[in-house]
Amino acid sequence: MSSAARKIRxxxxxxxxxxxxxxxxxxxxxxxxxxxxxxTFHDQAYEDTALPIGHGQTISQxxxxxxxxxxxxLSDRLKVLxxxxxxxxxxxxxxxxxxxxxxxxxxxxxxxxxxxxFQALRLHNITARHGDGMRGWPQAAPFxxxxxxxxxxxxPPPDLMDQLAVGGVMVxxxxxxxxxxxxxxxRKTETGVxxxxxWPVRFVPLLxxxxxxxxxxxxxxxxxxxxxxxxxxxxxIHQRA
Numbered sequence: 084m085s086s087a088a089r090k091i092r093x094x095x096x097x098x099x100x101x102x103x104x105x106x107x108x109x110x111x112x113x114x115x116x117x118x119x120x121x122x123t124f125h126d127q128a129y130e131d132t133a134l135p136i137g138h139g140q141t142i143s144q145x146x147x148x149x150x151x152x153x154x155x156x157l158s159d160r161l162k163v164l165x166x167x168x169x170x171x172x173x174x175x176x177x178x179x180x181x182x183x184x185x186x187x188x189x190x191x192x193x194x195x196x197x198x199x200x201f202q203a204l205r206l207h208n209i210t211a212r213h214g215d216g217m218r219g220w221p222q223a224a225p226f227x228x229x230x231x232x233x234x235x236x237x238x239p240p241p242d243l244m245d246q247l248a249v250g251g252v253m254v255x256x257x258x259x260x261x262x263x264x265x266x267x268x269x270r271k272t273e274t275g276v277x278x279x280x281x282w283p284v285r286f287v288p289l290l291x292x293x294x295x296x297x298x299x300x301x302x303x304x305x306x307x308x309x310x311x312x313x314x315x316x317x318x319x320i321h322q323r324a
Contacts, residue, residue, distance in 0.1 A: 086117065089129035093145055096131055102149035106157065110179035111149060116142075118200055119170040138190045140287055142170040143232060147284060154254045154268050154281060155228045157181050164223070164246065166216035166289070167232035171197030174209055177230070184209045185223050187216045189293045217291050219246045231255035233289035234264045240289075247271045256286045 084092075094108055102108060117128035119142055124134045133141040152173070157163070157180045165174050168188035174197070177184045188194040191213050201209045212220070216233070217240040220226075224246035231243070234256045247253050251271050258264035266284050270277040 086129065090116075093129045093131060097146060097149045100146060102146070102153055104153045106180050107149055107153045107176070110152070110176045111145065113179055114172065114175045114204070116145070116172060118203070119172040119175070136170045136193065138193055140169050140190065140193060142172050143286075148173055148176060150282070151230060151232070151254050151266060152176055152180070154266065155230060155252055157228060161227040162223075163228040163230065164220055164226040164243075165230045165232065166219070166243070167287075168194055168197045168211055169232065171200045171211075173230070173232055174211070175201065175204060175206055178206045178209050181228070182208065185220050185226070186211045187214050187220060188212075189214065189216060189290065191293075213293065215292050217242060217289065219243045221246060225249075225251070227251045229253040229255075231289065232286070234258070234261040234286035235289045239269065244269075244271070244276070249273055256284050256289075261286060261288050 090112065094112060098108065117125045120128050120134050120136065127134060131145050133144045136142050157177070159180065159182055161181050162183045163177050163181045163185070165177060165184060165186040168174055168186040170193070174184050174186040186209060188197065188211065194211055194213050198211050201211070219242045225248035226246055227248050228251060229243055229247055231253070237257060237259060239253060239255050239257065243253065249271055253269040255267055255269070256264040257267045262285065264284050264286060266281040268279040268281055
């Protein structure tokens with residue numbers, strides 16, 4: 084099966100399982116996921132699965148990317164902060180819909196690779212930096228949308244909530260531990276925060292500070308924690324619809 088046919092099959096799967104936004108589907112059609120995974124995994128680029136990208140990180144399952152992007156309710160007028168650049172795939176999808184994307188990554192080698200991909204794809208509305216994602220990007224705040232692509236605690240980091248504009252939306256995995264996470268949508272109002280629990284998910288952990296970088300290849304064999312939706316996810320979607 085050709086890469087184009089695999090992509091079409093994946094898009095149809097996403098649509099059947101709750102990704103109904105034409106903007107999101109079009110963005111995922113336009114972004115070549117094979118450019119965001121190591122060459123070893125090119126033949127799996129359009130499978131609905133998370134894949135390792137080194138440094139104990141993964142490129143998220145396409146279903147996760149589609150549904151979390153859809154949950155943001157994006158438009159081309161909005162400025163988005165993404166926490167956890169990783170391969171850059173999620174930021175690239177956001178950039179096809181939003182006006183401007185700011186993205187923070189704690190692993191410098193992953194950030195360098197992601198920035199090279201943004202340049203190759205001429206995604207000039209993405210600004211990336213190396214740093215502690217839990218602290219956000221105060222110099223560019225406020226943001227109308229914030230997407231966190233790593234597992235948090237029971238509540239979002241206070242700095243991120245401070246940087247969310249009134250009326251803005253944050254989508255973030257929250258829970259008592261990384262094995263018991265739910266994607267949560269938070270809407271900031273004049274009087275507080277409205278909280279909506281969406282679906283169960285697994286993600287790499289959201290960690291503070293930035294790591295000391297190891298030598299080349301040291302972490303490349305690390306087993307990633309997959310950003311993987313449970314097998315019965317389609318039932319969860321239908322139950323909440």
